[in-house]
Amino acid sequence: MKIISVVGARPNYMKIAPIIRQFSAINNSLNHSLNENRIQHMICHTGQHYDEEMSNIFFAELELPKPDFHLGIGAGTHSEQTGRIMIEFEKILLKEKPDLVIVVGDVNSTIACSLAAVKLGIKVAHIEAGLRSFDRSMPEEINRILTDSISDFLFVTEKSGLENLKHEGVDDSKIHFVGHVMIDNLINYLPKIEISKTLNNYNLNKNDYILVTMHRPSNVDDINKLNNLVNLLNNLAGKRKIVFPIHPRTMKNFRLYDLLETFSENIILTQPLGYIDFMALAANAELILTDSGGIQEESTYLNVQCITIRNNTERPITVEVGTNHLAGDNFAYAQQISMEILNGRKKKGQIPELWDGKASQRIAEILLNKFSGK
Secondary structure (H helix, E strand, C coil): CEEEEEECCHHHHHHHHHHHHHHHHHHHHCCCCCHHHCCEEEEEECCCCCCHHHHHHHHHHCCCCCCCEECCCCCCCHHHHHHHHHHHHHHHHHHHCCCEEEEECCCHHHHHHHHHHHHCCCEEEEEEECCCCCCCCCHHHHHHHHHHHHCCEEEECCHHHHHHHHHCCCCHHHEEECCCHHHHHHHHHHHHHHCCCHHHHCCCCCCCEEEEECCCHHHHCCHHHHHHHHHHHHHHCCCCEEEEECCHHHHHHHHHCCCHHHCCCCEEEECCCCHHHHHHHHHHCCEEEECCCHHHHHHHHHCCEEEECCCCCCCCHHHHCCCEEECCCCHHHHHHHHHHHHCCCCCCCCCCCCCCCCHHHHHHHHHHHHHCCC
């Protein structure tokens, strides 16, 4: 069985790493004489978002093998990226003729590689399927909808995904509720996260600081929104230290509008961090402010209060049963919720169903049964 897994941006690495470990474990358990049952697994890195230093850090920390293929696509408009990825990935598919392509998440690489595979009659598995923000102004929402509509295996992380896919008319035989591979990854690395020295490096105390990430265009491309963000953080910095690893897009705009010098001294601005260091900060924070997708889920598993500064979330389970608070794009409201949390009014969360570290095992079993004819 030959499989090519696609990664295009750093969040993809955490989602594909557990799958790679699972395939490796299966191969190691097989009798080496039974070569026909072994999994030949390859990785294609599209280079959609590519910072060589950070990519190397993530690959090393997550113990990922070197990609078998690197497309080196780089930056560009959504159409340019998608088109270039399709052209280059098709060449790989024609040469390698895999049985299956695995895509994860919702970046341009996800839909581009899915389209290229399906047009060649190659089956596609989408991990993290069925998530919907119902906001088509988000490019990720378009990628999610289109990828799900053409995939053969839809691996779902939460029950809203099941409901969304059924509402869209997807055949039940394609849909599999398996849990979340990103939580598999988090559980696997908790021992390393727990002994990380990151808090000491920034002179932080457990449960006594705020962690911030902001990168979505809706929050960081508008000067008024940026000013509101800076005001929010400066106000909260009077109560707690704040650590803010700054996304390149956000940093570019902070510099463009001369905002870096306006931050409180109690706000620690850093470059993007590796997986272990960042998750150590997340696990020990009193509060996280974000507009990211995955952090909503990781904070829910870690039982850390999270405020998502967006008008919607494609991960509603994190609000319904987890520790996530949806604040909309109202920075004043986000400050109100923050102050309530810092004053002790914390939301009691639960770990969602099947977020137990075994999602990758379930995915591998489903794929092996399907391709072995069971």
